[in-house]
Amino acid sequence: MRKSIICLISLLLLLGGCDSGVKSFLEVGEGIGTPNGTKVTVEGYIVGVPTAIDYVEQSNFSSDYALALADDPSETDVSNMLFVKLDSDYRSEFGLQTNPDKFGEIIRVDGTRDDYFNHEGVESVTSITLETDSGDDGDSGDGGETIGDYYRSAEGLTGSNLKEELHTIIDDHAELSYDQVWDALRHTDEDPTNSNNVLLLYTGDSISKYENGGLVDEWNREHVWAKSHGDFGTSMGAGTDIHHLRPTDVSVNSTRGNLDFDNGGNLHSEAPDTYYDSDSWEPRDEVKGDVARMIFYMAVRYEGDSGELDLEIADSVGTSGPYLGKLSTLKEWHESDPVDSFERNRNEIIFTDYQGNRNPFIDHPEYVDQIW
Template sequence: MNTRSVTRSRSGRLITAFALAVTVLTPVVASTSASAATTLTVAQALAAQDGRTATVTGYVVGQPTATTTVITSGYTADTAIAIADSAAETGTGRMLYVQVTAAYRSTFGLLTNPGLRGRQVTATGALTAYFSHGGLKNPTAMSLGGATPGPTPTPTASPNPSPSPTGGGGPYDSTYYASAIGKTGTALRSSLHAIIRTQTKLNYDQVWEALKDTDQDPANANNVLLLYSGRSQSKTSNGGDANDWNREHVWAKSHGDFGTATGPGTDVHHLRPEDVSVNSTRGNKDFDAGGSGVSECTGCYSDADSFEPRNAVKGDVARMIMYMAIRYEGDDGWPNLEINNSVSNGTSPYHGKLSVLLAWNLADPPDAFEKRRNQVIYDRWQGNRNPFVDHPEWATAIWG
């Protein structure tokens, strides 16, 4: 498919359009009692978006109307609620979007029950994307739990904040990240490097199998999702021919000249599946905004010295570059990788553009796919995590 060339100035930044389709399904069981299965927190449910059936408990914080929009008054329908681990949560990245099917709308729909906001709810259903966001669909049980809490604290942000990482605790803070919690700047950077440098190193052939696992399409287990183009493609169509997918180094391997040798050249925290021709177009360019439209990659732009990915993965790209800059500090036989504000880094061990990457990190918080990917790498492949997926706010704590 050829995409008409579009030229955009560097001042034209993130423009995102979301096409949403809400499907109303009949529940398998029209019960209002929760399942006896182990109950997950919202954070755990967001990290397990693989279609499994689970029971989740959280507080109702509003009605989702778009991928990054949750309204807290003036409700428009009874078909969905957003729940979180805190009744005062305002960051959509820490909310689970729950589909409310017909059997439960009289009790759990916010249009009919506006006083539900702030109440604890337990729901059982399939953990899968809803509104292109971490969700729970096709509920088989929903129930109210606990007493009505006191007045919900007034949010410090607007009711529909722009998505921005604001921090907060995580399930690995008391264990994996224990030595980093509470630090900023150089001290935080040093602590994170010491934590994530302990990893299992893959060879370049193993990367093929790793990517088939880490980037599996949640809607089709036979496919992977390509990073820049967003296309779902058969896992078996990997290779070097036209329309195949290959192994894209998000931190361009020539920036530091580490190639594909075991180490930074095989670290799947920054290796992603991508269409061969789109990968070629990106080449070893730095990241920045602007340029002409890229064929077969709707929403991507490129010019002589930079590449701009589609909006949905801008934050993913930023956090992968940040991971590489912290993981590879020049103390293990590899170059000291650094982020700078240049788009002409050539073979130097630098990658840009820092100011743009920081903006992308704020504008596109980690979604369920990115969080699952981080977990799979930790559990099954390398044994280390990308700290900027778990704590996006650490980017500004380090780079300002």
């Protein structure tokens, strides 16, 4: 009898069924390597909605039918993801189309390891639970705060109420000096394929991090919300907020000046697919959404309290004062150029390493329509 009990205890320890310090779940990488047909418990970050064997939506979610999990909250490589099929019992609570705030959360899934979309996955799910992020994986702040936690107080709000609450969430943050912006941009806008370079916003060129200054073909610090639209200059606050400061070619920056954003104009000779005229600037398609989301951020962050400017987006061009346009065009750009991995990584770096606040419209693209 004693021998049988010892054997049973040993078996439970091997299976992780006792409180023995044995990990009771698989990480996503381990789950990917587990044979089909195996009952599994997998824990990972929600990183999107799979819609094909090699494609995962990481913004503008189109369904509640499945989730992609990864060990890294910033993962963009589909081969490092596990697809979880959501049956009807779990869609209303965990589907990202209905619950976009769960993007970046950690969940633990019980089910059967089976391919989904011919990609490594989990089906026949019997349980999903939210887990607490106690580590420092880039999507959490002090105390293990996740992206979902960060926006918790804004849940269920729309219109001006949502705008006000998001302002409260992102308002207080560390402020950089204008000199500190140089080093910050070398980090936030680093070329993912060449760590010695930064990527320039309007041209897309990759050039040395240290070819910066005011000379032709160098890069400088572009205020995407032009600093004359509010006359905030380069003072700490709006003038040094790196959520809207980007490296740009000196001469291209000069041409853009303080123009509003809209479609049309003359093709710029140095910036591919970039157009401008006397009152507007149209950047290349690849960064239209980036520009729009930076402008939306500024209009929420700077609301006129505590002696700061009240920046607002106008649905026109040729604006002056603390206004910038054009709202309807920026909303179109936000839809046509969804959030990508470069933006998400940039947002994370600003949050964790520099300012301690986030751009809500990168984390929650749906907020744009809910406010404007």
